[in-house]
Amino acid sequence: MKLGLDQGFQGQYPDRRVLNNDVEVMIRPLVADDEDQLLAFYRDLPPETRLRLRQDNSNRKILQRFLEEIPLGRMVTMGGFEVEGEKLVGECSLRIMHHGWARHVGELKYSLMPKWSPTGLGGILIMELVEVASSQGLDKLVYQVLDDQVRLKKMLQEMGFVQEAILRDHATDLSGKKHDIYIMSNYMAELWRKMEDMIMYQEFPPLP
Amino acid sequence: MEIQSSSRWRIAGFGGQGVILSGMILGRAVSIFENRHATMMQSFGPEARGGACSAQVTLSDEQILYPYVKKPDVLVAMSQQALGLYLPLLRPGGKLIYEEDLVDIGDQGDLPEGVTAYGVPATKIAEKLRRRIVLNIVMVGFFSAVAPVVSRESARKAVLYSVPKGTEALNGRAYDMGYKYGVDTYGGES
Incomplete structure (x- = not known):
């Protein structure tokens, strides 16, 4: 299994994408040098969003631990930036185990400035990492969604994720409130096999 | 480029390249998303994966009474064999669209009279x-950029x-x- 982004991926960033509102954003993988940008991003998130962060990255020490994972290849983080001023407005991370029985599984999570939420940026960042996951040989992606993250759950379902399990009262948000966690998963190989099957079925239908 | 009111297409290549799906998408874009008319006939070689495969698609503003395409206005060739088989049937003044890494069209001068060729490194x-x-x-x-028979929006939706x-x-x-490759290389609306 490869560690981190391969050369082919490195070469395609920074890249620009047009969002649903016709605004252009720049996307690129984040590195340890982006610590200040990330810290400012997490600290700018509104309290209701920060409450639901899996870990409080607005704390520099916690963020540094998160960033240490990147050069080790255990984390790939894609950032979305405003084109003018290059301010970070969203990030999506893929955690990869590399060993143990879940070495074929990657875990995604993302955070976005609320203003950018309806623009499709979240979906773009996730799809970038789905492609990275595919190039890393991962077969399955999971996303842990809190019970009140309804829009996020819907977006993941639109991308082919299905609800696989519910863990009751499994998360405590930063305010101390307990939440159920929905484990959403997506089998990437299965997804693309469907496309191949569809093409083969159309071009060589079974004999009557 | 102006959207044509009717057009007959032959899309051909190997099985497994998605030839039939391409034809289906084109027909769906016209019939479902533009409320016009489309028919598709498909044919396969006797082999399993990798054999010859083709779709005949007719698109029109009017009702279509005959779905077979004898002399297409547009030939999409995704294999050398497909080019050899169907190029002689392409209508004079027609469009040849080909995958340039899979198909060698030789000298442009060897093409039938009035045929314009559009290559794309799709692979x-x-x-x-x-x-x-x-x-x-x-x-x-690519072909919805260089041979517009349907709007970009409808093709994408399809x-x-x-x-x-x-x-x-x-x-x-x-x-x-x-689409972008088509617009950047051969012009058209972006």
Whole structure:
């Protein structure tokens, strides 16, 4: 299994994408040098969003631990930036185990400035990492969604994720409130096999 | 480029390239998303994967009474064998659209009279997206730019409607990249 982004991926960033509102954003993988940008991003998130962060990255020490994972290849983080001023407005991370029985599984999570939420940026960042996951040989992606993250759950379902399990009262948000966690998963190989099957079925239908 | 009111197409290549799906998407774009008319006939070689495969698609503002395409206005060739078989049938003044890494059209002067050729490195573009299987969707994007029989919006909608759930984003990008290549290389509306 490869560690981190391969050369082919490195070469395609920074890249620009047009969002649903016709605004252009720049996307690129984040590195340890982006610590200040990330810290400012997490600290700018509104309290209701920060409450639901899996870990409080607005704390520099916690963020540094998160960033240490990147050069080790255990984390790939894609950032979305405003084109003018290059301010970070969203990030999506893929955690990869590399060993143990879940070495074929990657875990995604993302955070976005609320203003950018309806623009499709979240979906773009996730799809970038789905492609990275595919190039890393991962077969399955999971996303842990809190019970009140309804829009996020819907977006993941639109991308082919299905609800696989519910863990009751499994998360405590930063305010101390307990939440159920929905484990959403997506089998990437299965997804693309469907496309191949569809093409083969159309071009060589079974004999009557 | 102006959208044509009627057009007869032959899309041909190997089985497994998504030839039939390309034809289906084109027909869906015209019939479902533009409320016009489309028919499709398909044929296969006797082999399993890798054999010859082709779709005959007729698109029109009027009702279509005969679905077979004897002399197409547009030939999409995704294999050398397809070019050899169907190029002689292409109507004078017709369009030849081909995958330039899979098909060698030789000297432009050898093409039938009045035929214009449009090549696209669809496999390479699909490989940039790390999914060779989207080759056919790149082709759909490309041919909707250089041989517009349907609006870009309808063609794109038909792509997203036709592909398996969960693969829409990457197929959408494949369509956009094929379309952009067509516009950048041969002109047209972007």
